[in-house]
Amino acid sequence: MTLPLRLHSRSSRPGSGVSRTACSSSWPRVASILCLLIVGVALLAGCGSSPKAPTPAPTPTPQYNSGNWEFTFKVVTSNWQPGEIVPMGAYLSDLQGVETGTAAVQMAFPQICNAQCCSGPFAQFNNALSGTLTSADVLNLASSVPDGGPAFTMNGMMSGETFSDGSFNLTGSCTAAGTVTGVEIATLNGSYAGTLTSQDTGKSYSFSTTLAQSSALSTRGLFPVTGTGTLTAYPCLTTVTVPTPVANYSGMLGDEFNLAMTGANGAQFDLSGTLSADGETITVTYSAIGGSCANDIGSGTLTLQ
Secondary structure, three states: OOOOOOOOOOOOOOOOOOOHHHHHHHHHHHHHHHHHHHHHHHHHHHHHHOOOOOOOOOOOOOOOOOEEEEEEEEEEEEOOOOOOEEEEEEEEEEEOOEEEEEEEEOOOOOOOEOOOOEOOOOOOOOOEEEEEEOOOOEEEEEEOOOOOOOEEEEEEEEEOOEEEEEEEEEEOOOOEEEEEEEEEEOOOOEEEEEEEEEOOOOOEEEEEEEEEEOOOOOOOOOEOEEEEEEEEOOOOOOEEEOOOOOOOOOEEEOOEEEEEEEEOOOOEEEEEEEEOOOOOEEEEEEEEEOHHHOOOEEEEEEEEO
16 A cells, blocks of 8 residues: 655745745835835924925015116196106116116206296206115105205106106196106117218218216216217318316216217317117217317217127
C-alpha cells in the first residue's frame, strides 16, 4: 500500500497561518504609507498653528512725475474779457503727492482798465504754485498774490502726459473762471535742422542747431538752454552760440523758449519759438541784431534729427 506523500513549503511552518512570502512583499509598502501619513499630519499641524495674515492691497500711488507742462486756460466768465484763451507754462515738482511749481503766463497784458480791474485777471498772477496730487490722480493747485491781488485755484485729472477735465478760478478785483487742459512737454535736447526764411528778403537759409536743456530752473523760473547753431549761405553769420552764463531771459518754460545766441563777429542772433509736446519739432522765429544783417527777421521749422 502506498502512503500519500505530504510536502510542506520551506517558507511556512505548519500551524503558523502566515506566509513569509506574502509578509515580505507587502510590509515595505505598508511602512511607506504609514511614513507618508505621519509626515502629512505633522505638516498640517505646523500650518494650522500659526495662520498667515492676508497681504494688504497696495495703496494706489499717483502716476504723475515731475515735469514741464503747458496749460491752456479758457476764460468762460470774467469781469474782464470772457472767451479769452490764456497759455501758461509751468514746471511742477511732485514729492509723494505734494506739489510745488513755478508758472509763467505766456501773453502780453493790455494796459487797459475798466471799472473793476486793469490788464486782466492774470496780470498779477503769482507764479509760485502749491497743492496736492491724490491717489486718484486728481491735481489740485493754488496760488495767492499778496497786497490784495487775485487768488488762484485749479484742479483736474492727471493721466500720463495729459491734464484734462480741469477748471480754474481767479478771485479778487479781477475775476475769471473757466476750463483748463494741459500736456507735458518733452525736454529740449538734441540736434535739429531745417530752413529759415527771411521776412525782409524772402531768401531761405539752412540752419542746424544742437541744444541742451538744463534740468534745474534758473532764478528767473526758466530752464536754461545751451547750444550752438550753423547757418548756411547766411550773409553775415556762419556759426552762433548761446554764451555762458546764459542770459536771464534766455531759456524755456512750458512749450516756449527764447535763446540769445551770438556770432563770431559779436552780432546777436535771437531764436525763439515753441516745442511740440513730443520734442520732435520746433517752430521758430529769428532776429539778427547788429552787423550787416541788423534787423533781419524771419521764421522756419526745425525737426529733430
